[in-house]
Amino acid sequence: MFTVKRRVLASVMTIGLAALALTACSASGGTSSSTAGSVSTKTKGDITIWYRPGSIPTSSVNGVKKAFPNVTFHLLQSANVDAKVTAALRAGTGLPDITTGDPVVYAQVASKFVNLGENGFTPAVAKTYVSWKVKLGQTPSGEQIGVPIDIGPEAFYYNATAFKAAGLPTDPSAVGKLVSTWSGYEKLAEQVKAAGKFACDDPSYLFKYLTWSKSALFYKQSGGSLIYNPVSSVVKDAFTKSMDFENAGLCADVQPYTTDWASSVSQGDTIAFINPPWVGAGLLSTTAPKQSGQWRVATATPGGYGAEDGSELVVPKTSANPKLATLIAIWLTNAANMSSGFTHNGLFPSTIASYSSAALTKGQPYFGGQKVGSLLGTFAEKAPSLPKGVNTNGIDTVYQNEIVNAETSKLSSADAYKAALAKAEAQFGN
């Protein structure tokens, strides 16, 4: 019921905004052409947007035509946006004005994208998003080429009913206190294990949490560039900690998005894990709908906070009206739309204002009425910067796979680390 009301409210606000813009525009006298210095919601134009299905809020897609009544929109939803953008970049033609994409990848060819900072993505606009996410949209030399969409703050999800049965505290802040340090989490996982359950799904995902929450993404910022930096004590420490969990039998050894994960969670064997919201809320609630009301999110995560990056919007330089494209990209990801995206699309907002919006401060039935949205919002704000390089995801996967391999081949933690380092070096070292 509530969501329907909110949607109506949002559209009323949109119309109101448009009307406001209309009067503002007529006051300044006349319509602005594409070459004019300033753009507004009244500007005329022709804008093509490509996006991956489910990657931007439905309210953005539905509302953009109303918000920019003089723009002719061509919206294309496509599962293979990245491949299409890459092909179009090679050809140099056929690019849209706005598309979803990874600025970290496109930073290699930054000259083919609009520097949004010069086209309306002002510091005041940047301040509306969490700062580390804004930074992810910048090239190493500081050009802003991405507009933030969603992010993935990591959290400790647990089944309170199962925790109670295991004689553990069930209150989010009490559990948060327990798992706020790594040794605390380890102790809790041991208690859960003693009860015949698991408080960790897969050690490879612990590794991801540990590295990302410490900004150890195999690169380091040095002046105006990112330098490949494979050997770091943080990575080694994360690897060792994850392997210790594995060797102590504290993890169920099931990776999200496999059928084993689904079985383990819905049969109540895995009763807690650290994951981003698309696993913690999305995958969990569809896999185990019967455990609705039993799950909670702890108020802290071990040794700090972390988040995964999520996606962004970019504006190719071939756009005829980069200022208008930038304005529309900002509108698509504004706080109202992002809050709606949280409710309807499972996208976690990067806009700070959303964290105190009705959508995120509302109690979630799956989590027993806990206000999970605003809690994750506080994590997102505390998450560190992510010096992500082109190969971060690839190297991450090498390390994660080596942890999985060690599960099978019974390698010692030190040997597995050596193997991972060698593989990463062979693959990404040049």
Next chain:
Amino acid sequence: MTAQASSASATRSAKRQTAHGTTRGKRRLWSYWREYVSISPFFVLFALFGIIPLIYAIYLSLLKWDGLSNPIFVGGAQWVRLFTTPDVWQALGNTVLIFAFGQIPVILGALVGASLLSQPRLRFRSFYQTAFFLPQVTSLVAVAIVFQSIFSDKYGLMNDVLKAIGLPQQGWLSNSWEIKAVIALMIIWRGFGYFLIIFMAGMSSIDQSLFEAARVDGAGPRRIFTAITIPLLIPTIVFVALTGTIAGLQIFTEPQVLFSGSTSAGGPNNAGMTMMLLQYQYLGGVGSADISVQPDLGFASVIGWVIFILLVVIAVANNRLLRNSWREN
């Protein structure tokens, strides 16, 4: 090129044809225009969508290119890299093993199965045929989920069954040999119906009176199979062997879907990594989230060429066999 030239001359000759009429005896090349036009679509399409990409692929194999930033010309370096990348050799070994465990048994099994299902007095024939045909028409997305949930290590049905009958559980999707066995099983499961239909179609062209005569002479089913079915089915068998080998060495789908969702594309320790799957990784793995290699279209092309060379070697070895089979007809 031959095809384009011939179709061009074909249109020219069409006009002359009406003027001169067909001369008997030694006919001019253009008088065969109908024949050339009839077969030209394949050659034209192949030139456009087969040859041009291949030439481009040769050029690609000399580059280091992520597909996005400017390509770097590296000459033969990608080919040298082949010999220093253990993953390639592991993938090659996996491919051959999976081929031996999966593709070869399924072809032989389908041959025997087809002859059994062709028995005139078989009951429930349509039931069998449909049962074997079903895997062929099931979408891969569903096949992935079904096989994952049957063979997954912790909660798989197979391990439940083993446990129930008191046998030790297996790491179906983690141990090297078990992974290959499961992929081979998937190949057999998916491919059996396909080869079965080809063989049965081939058998349908065999004159039934030969079987009747053999039966009257007192030949048993096994004797009929080896003395009549097999020899008369040679063209079909050769055809299946060739196309089956080509498809078998390009195994890709089965391991790809089996490990969908997990971070390792080829399974733990890459035990299920095949050549095609490895190439797909270097292409940037469209549609899959986790890639553990640096995308490089140049190296992907080189891997593609290795598969190609392998097939050429096999094809040359089979060449005489194949030629004989279609010339004699």
Next chain:
Amino acid sequence: MLGVLIFAFPFYWLIVMATTATADIFTSPPRLIPGLEFFANFAKVLNESAFATAFVNSLWLTTTITVIQLFFTSLAGFVFAKKRFPGRNKLFAVLLATLIIPTGVSIVPSYQIYADLGWINTFLPLIVPGAVTAFGVFWMRQAAEASVSTELIDAARMDGAGFMRTFWSIGLPAMRPSLVAFGIFQVMWAWNDYLWPLLVLGSPSEFTLPVALQQLLSNLSESTDYSAVMAGTLVATLPLIIVFFILRRTILENVSAGALKG
């Protein structure tokens, strides 16, 4: 036959999953009896993906591809088998040789070509390049060789039948069982083709069934509803099973036909 049961089991389990709520699939002990939730699951498919559109797309695309393929391959196969012309054997050898070219090596160049032709986001890359396959021509040549009677062709020529007429009225009818068999393969391949539709088709209004089903399971989407995927797959499979049932007799019930011939 135990073998048949083992073969049918994965499909049976697919039915079990398709008729059970996702919440009840991953229980212990595993559920082995079909449930009653099929319509609820299929409703989710209809809600969460453009299933109906994809179904229509797959239907017409598969039909188009198959008809084009059958016409050109049977014509070429007929000519290779029954006509004499200079270079025939060499051209056929070339055609056979193309069979061994692995498809993987040309994924990137092909995509580039389609992009240059402006074919991305259209169905053309799925129809044109594969309109005549070497496999099909080879198959049809074998069929024409085995079943088209040379005497009949000669007789038709005496009666003044032209080139196409001979093919149409003598060649095609004789090749019918092989046409049907190859047609079934072609329908299967086109119906289940996944990689290229995923690469070249852009919007959900263009998606074919395999792509639409994959969207349900994408780890980029908010949910992974196993039951819905299974229910969608089951419905997507039905047309192929129907086609198979109708045409099965033509290709496989050879015994009675053969007996008549003998």
